[in-house]
Amino acid sequence: EAGVAQSPRYKIIEKRQSVAFWCNPISGHATLYWYQQILGQGPKLLIQFQNNGVVDDSQLPKDRFSAERLKGVDSTLKIQPAKLEDSAVYLCASSFTTGQGSEQYFGPGTRLTVT
Amino acid sequence: AQSVTQPDIHITVSEGASLELRCNYSYGATPYLFWYVQSPGQGLQLLLKYFSGDTLVQGIKGFEAEFKRSQSSFNLRKPSVHWSDAAEYFCAVVLNQAGTALIFGKGTTLSVSS
Structure with missing residues (x-):
């Protein structure tokens, strides 16, 4: 079974530039999470999707961060404009259901460096 | 304040020695409890989890954890550490009344000496 895929693995940008990260969850997983580490x-939760709807985005800095999950499968997380403090690893995770015991499977992450 | 605390930032253990990593939580009700491991360049992998029942939980790779309600603790143990266990370990919780997102501690880095 293929795991959670993320790209790119590494990204270096200058402050005030924009950047986008992509996540492909495990097939059939309805719930998708973006964490910032x-x-x-x-890791700290940024946003949680159930299919293509947002469940929790209370910790997402909405003035600069946005995320979408079109068609309830792949997801993109965007930062515009980036700040130095956004340097982090961005982790995508997915789970089969929304049950609190449902195991979350993590991708390898995207390491962002903002200079 | 509500939190997940891992008191040890870095631990070094000799190969073959026993290991215990500490985790404490401060929430009103007992949350769901998890331990994850993160190796360099890899994603987080679930070692074990506790929801209810037997307070001693067995996980993968020979790890176990014991839930102690009186101490609000969920410590991770392994009787004999292998060099491949060197990694970062995270304790995490899911709050019963607050959705399904994980709340992580700051992690403990484990080094294994030969």
Whole structure:
């Protein structure tokens, strides 16, 4: 079974530029999460989708971050404009259901460096 | 404040020695509890989880964890560490009344010496 795919794996941009990350979840997984992992910290939820609807985006900085999950499969996360503090690893995860015991499977992440 | 605490930032263990990584949580009700491992350049992998029932939980790769309600703890253990266990370990919770997103501790980096 293929895992969660993310691209690109690494990205370096200058502040005020824009960037987009792509995630392809495991086939059949209805729930998709984007987490931000800053160096030295644990991942923090940015946004959660159930199919193509947003379940929780309370921690998404909406003035600069946006995300979509068209057709309830792939998802993109965009930052515009980027700030230095956005340097982090962006992790995508998916799960089969929304049950609280449903295991989340993580992709390898995209490491973003903002200079 | 509500939180997940991993008191040890970095631990070094000799190969073959036993390991215990600590995790404490501060929430009103017992959350769902998880341990994940993150190896360099790889995604997070679930080691084990606890929802209810037997407080000693067995996971993959020879790991186990014990839930202690009185101490609000969920410590991860392994009787004999292998060099391949060197990685970062995260304790995480899902709050019963707050959706399904994981709330992570800051992680503990495990180094294994020969």
